[in-house]
Amino acid sequence: METGAVLEMRGICKYFPGVRALEQVDFTLREGEIHALMGENGAGKSTLIKVLTGVYPKDGGEIRLKGSDKPVHIRSPQEAQNMGISTVYQEITLCPNLTVAENMYIGRTKGPLTNWRKINNDAGKLLDSLGIPALPAQQLGSCSIAVQQMVAIARAVDMECKVLILDEPTSSLDEQEVEKLFKLMRDLKEKGVGIIFVTHFLEQVYEVCDRITVLRDGTLVGEYVIEDLPRVQLVSKMLGKDFDDMADIKSESDTDKIDYNSTPVYEAKKLAGTTGIKPFDFSIHKGEVNGFTGLLGSGRSECVRAIFGADKVSGGTVMMNGKKVKINKPLDAMKNGISYLPEDRKRDGIVGDLSVRDNIILALQVMKGFFRPFSRAQAEAFADEYIKLLSIKTASSETPIKSLSGGNQQKVILARWLLANPVYLILDEPTRGIDIGTKVEIQKLVLKLAAEGKSVTFISSEIDEMIRTCSRLVVMRDGKVVGELSGNDLNQNKIMATIAGGESK
């Protein structure tokens, strides 16, 4: 083992049916360091954490801990905890109706009798030493989320952990609370605890971490000391694009045909939502394909959800073809000819137990009205037409959609919104988690729709997909629109520099 290391993972492999979740991943955590684990969705961060904490058994590789010469086998989260590996998850997993002290010691008292006075004393001392502003006898639920998070950390620390895993601990905290959490993390670092910090906030990584390990598509990209890895480089490593690679040339599409002087199909001014995005202006013209880009959590999905009325809209004006309209709920948007394919297919897209047919006609049916159902034959005809058009692989239109593969489910949802015949189609991550063949099909479809005169907003985490399809990109960071790129600016370097911000060259 490397000197100073508390944890070494070598050649970790993990496979799920049909998916290679981790392939030969190495990870080293040293004493007294804060180590960021970075990667986009599906990169394997959480799988690695779950292997480390014994939630998943590993399919290959070995894990070594400081103080034991042999590789360890971690079979359950309980075992991981006994070996000194503690995890604090994004959602608080404590009991809000117990006191702070009870939460810290629950499940760890020995024997039938418990000396609660002693425990309260111990808890008080520990909270003091960590500078956590909570009283032992206070009910946990009455503390702020940040303090609850800290209590969870205190519990972990008191179990004499050598490795502390913080899985997106800051996503529900405000700035001051994050500051407090960081102070606690630095204190623990002084005490020699190794901390693994999983987050998608770039700023926070650069504020508190010493090292960064980047994963992509289940493989290790590399381990870097923070000073050696500028932000732009980090973004390019996460997205898998070489920053200096200038090879991308925008394909000559029909972008010249777009009349930017015409009245936009959709135009929003100072549109504000309640989901943490700053008010933004946005417009799209006939036949245009544009995109929202930014890292995960930058607010790109929240923007399009605000456009569709999926989340509560709190202000701003919306014009469609020059006429002022009100879009407060999805049905308003649909009636104005806007379609929205949501990011989370499982949660917001499919209606799992319903047949492929019902899933296809759903949106159009709702627009037609409650008292005017399509006849069986009509619905059948619609479904068959689109199953053929998008070559959806399904046993029949009667099959429940949940038994289809991810790519085919996505095509069904796409069929639903194409059937609704929108003038403006929003596709949020339509290509996520589906095979490469279907991805290309969807991209082609987007360009074809634009050529037919529809406006499309296309969002993808894969930048080259965006460059290939979009003629204009809105770049977002931390809930703000930070730039708009079009024409010659649409290249990897410029996009990544804008995403990373701060030190763009």
Add this chain to the structure above:
Amino acid sequence: MSTSQKDLKLKKRSFSAFLGNMVRQQLFIPVAALLILVLFNLIMDPSFFKIELGHNSAGDPVLSGYLITIIDYASELAILAIGMTLVTSASGGQDISVGAAMAIAGSVVLRVLCGNNPRPEHMQTSIIVAFLIAVLVSMCFGAFNGMLVAFFKIQPMVATLILYTAGRSIAAWINKNKLPVISDPSFGYFGNSIPGIPLPTPIFIAVICMIIIAVVLKFTNLRLYSQSVGINSSSSRLNGINPQMVKFLTFVILGVCVAVAGFIKVSRLSTINYSVIAKDIEMDAILAVALGGNSLGGGKFNMKASIIGAYVIQFLTTTLTKFKVNSTAIPAYKAVVVIILVVLSAPIVREKMGTLRKKLARSKGNVGKEVA
């Protein structure tokens, strides 16, 4: 192999496929349960199925027999099952207040007909007016439950617990805790039979309700909407459906069903007993939905299966009564049968049976090959 043999084999295979298909159908369990009950009664005592044309005390022709009793008595349950199925589908929960709400509906009918005098010589208004007012009141209570569930996001069972607890007192309060009796025989027509028509009226009322719901399901999107909301309310919302309105609507529809069922119940006796009327019927109504193989967690539903479920429950009760099972012991017997049926219709068991059948078929096929 000769062609005739081939044909035979093909026929055999298609028959087993047909059988397999039937077993997988949602209707299979309730229909099979009904058939088993029929068979049991046939073996034990074929006279169970005898239907006689007799005359009642007024000298009008009436059909009598256990079968008629079953179909008659199951009417209220079948009507409730319609509404309960919709509520279950959209909200993923059940309304446990329907028994108490029926007491309210019945009490309203009597109050409107009697006015201030609990023993009137003549009814104060026409029966149809009393019925419509009861429907209105029931819809309001349904709306109350629906509001708690849809807009305040309270679990259906907890939300309806309120009316479950308070309903019978409200029913008593409506009639100032008196026990009104209606002597006019025409009021009894709806719960018993109309002179000259040998079948009990509740049967016709239940059939009318079934026709209405069939028409509603055919000519509106109620099925699609409530199923979508029950399966995935978030994605339904993004498709323009208002999940809260749909849930609310199903509770209001259940309110109408409750009013009809309550009306039949008071008409049967021409009076009301607040603490006993329609007691525990909510559990039977929920059971009917479950027996129909519908998931009590919401989503897809099969209305026919629920209704058949209601008749199965009544069939079972009547059979037990007929065999002189002590009335206090009936619930225990019912429970045993219900456990068997519910376990059999559980998806996990059905899946297991499916794979078992496949295995059996395969091993049979292998044996056939070896012989050949």
